[in-house]
Amino acid sequence: MQLQSTDPNLQTFWHVCGLDKDDERVMRAVRGYIQPLIPRLTDAFYEILATDPQTAPLIEGRVAQLKRTHIAWLESLFNGDYGAAFISRQRQIGAVHVRAKIPPTFVAASMSFLRGALPDVLAANVADKDGAKAATGTLLRLLDLCQFLIDRSYDGTLSDGLMNNLGISPALLARLQTAGKKF
Ligand code: HEM
Secondary structure, three states: OOOOOOOHHHHHHHHHHOOOOHHHHHHHHHHHHHHHHHHHHHHHHHHHHHOOOOOHHHHOOOHHHHHHHHHHHHHHHOOOOOOHHHHHHHHHHHHHHHHOOOOHHHHHHHHHHHHHHHHHHHHHHOOOHHHHHHHHHHHHHHHHHHHHHHHHHHHHHHHHHHHHHHOOOHHHHHHHHOOOOOO
């Protein structure tokens, strides 16, 4: 797949993480095995969110709707189309979470849940073992890509608001983020 973006950081992310044109084929090949299992995985995910004292109140009363959107998002990872619409959807999801005041740590924890759970689902359910292995690599890259894009919506709130008010440019912010720190 070709990245359709002029964003230099996204280009570097794409290049270094190693997404390439084979990934579309790899993911489409396993889609039929995984799609029927996504609702069960989603139920398990929301059970965990519902049992944590910090995440439970954030999803209370809207679990059925959230499960539907989460299932659609998970399915999109297996659709083999990671073009401009996919990228802009992740940014939009980030913006929705910023608006809903979901801390990025909780999104990171959720991605970690998926990274832990999905490789086993692929290994146990895809008949072609090499295909399952290839799809695991692609899936982990895609989850990282999604997290990177969602996370940047939180950065945006800083640079659009606070950082602009402080007169801190994106380049200066990058220098500040990587300035020496004593551990
Ligand atoms: C892997 C991490 C996550 C993914 C991929 C994800 C995905 C999504 C998607 C696709 C939507 C619908 C966006 C839209 O309306 O366009 C959504 C909305 C929402 N998510 Fe998540 N989510 C994640 C983690 C979380 C966590 C950890 C929480 C809370 C603890 C959460 C709470 C919500 C809420 C409350 C909404 C609805 C916001 C609104 O409509 O006002 N999400 N999420």
